[in-house]
Amino acid sequence: MTDAAQSIQSDSRARRNVWILVAAQAILGSQLPMIYTIAGLAGSMLAPNVCLATLPVSMIVIGSMTTAPWLSSAMQMLGRRAGFFIGVFGGILGAAVSARGLWVSSFPLFLLGSYLTGIYVSAQGFYRFAAADTASDDFRPKAISYVMAGGLVSAMIGPTLGTSLADAYVVPFLGTYLGAIAINIVGMSLFFLLDIPKPPRPEAGAPRGRSRLELLRDPTVLVAMICGMTTYALMNLVMTSTPLAVVGCGFETETAGYVVTAHVLAMFIPSFFTGHLISRFGVRTVISAGLLILAGGGVVALSGVELEQFFLALILLGLGWNFGFIGATTMLSQAHAPEERGRVQGMNDTLVFGCVALASLVSGGLMNCTGGDAQQGWMSVNLAMAPFLALAGGALIWLALRPED
Secondary structure, three states, X not given: OOHHHHHHHHHHHHHHHHHHHHHHHHHXXXXXXXXXXXXXXXXXXXXXXXXXXXXHHHHHHHHHHHXXXXXXXXXXXXXHHHHHHHHHHHHHHHHHHHHHHHHOOOHHHHHXXXXXXXXXXHHHHOHHHHHHHOOOOOOHHHHHHHHHHOHHHHXXXXXXXXXXXXXXXXXXXXXXXXXXXXXXXXXXXXXXXOOOOOOOOOOOOOOOOOOHHHHHOOHHHHHHHHHHHHHHHHHHHHHHHHHHHHHHOOOOHHHHHHHHHHHHHHHHOOHHHHHHHHHHHOHHHHHHHHHHHHHHHHHHHHOOOOHHHHHHHHHHHHHHHHHHHHHHHHHHHOOOOHHHHHHHHHHHHHHHHHHHHHHHHHHHHHHHHOOOOHHHHHHHXXXXXXXXXXXXXXXXXXXXXXXXX
């Protein structure tokens, strides 16, 4: 069989897997904007100190960070399907425990449920890598981009569903978490349809690939991780505080949901063409554009707290995240050998979600404890983006100026 025929056959399987993962991203992924929209508000209700309002969001991300290493190893041994089922069960358990915490007004129990929800978040993070597993080099950036585009549906229904269910019961926000349980149960059947072979067990003497330290010494791997950490952490820093800022500036909770919906739409709509842009202009150019757009979103947010400014700032935040994160994922997928997959992907997501956890925790402190009102807190959140954008931009420039090996 010729190389071209093998590529066509491989991409036929890859396209089928992509559509399944798109559906999973759309259905199962809708629980995340639901929960992210509500978690900070529920935290404000339960937390003993308002500065801890966004701690539930931080616990979700900490759960994802600590899950990524062992879940990546489990997928390397057992296959993607088994890992994705583990994620679904984590989502069910996390939503159930969070609901119980709301029912008994227990902040620690609510935090435990948030941590368990992080197991699902970690599994969803591997959808983009799973899309690349069976894809040819040419199709890989498009496969990653299309799977990310599945978030478009979740963006449309998640925040609206979350806020509409928030008052469905006497206990505020309980309905949102019960809805998340139902979403996990409905969506889990999709993974029976995946056709991604388990990675072969290495034979004696087979290449084992580079160690984690050696991978971090690879300039492309290092810069891809820095850009992935920066774009995801800054997006989370600002998005976590957005519902608190919108409500704190005098708008309704429902309005905060609309702002988050616009943001998440901006995160995923560009995915229909981001892969094509990477193929045409190169991955470094697309990441650079993402960083510049993130900076533009910060400038808009700093210009005022009218509703149109919230909308525009969050739309730019979503678009910048899309270019930066999909670009970083593509760069990373091109920089390691198959036998290094579990090692580098687990390490990457641990670092990414570690930074996201820190960002979400800092977000609440900046928002609620750095000024006299919500507007001053919102300014502090957006000013905090600047040094990290400079770090990622500098890393890209350094990589571009390095002599080719």
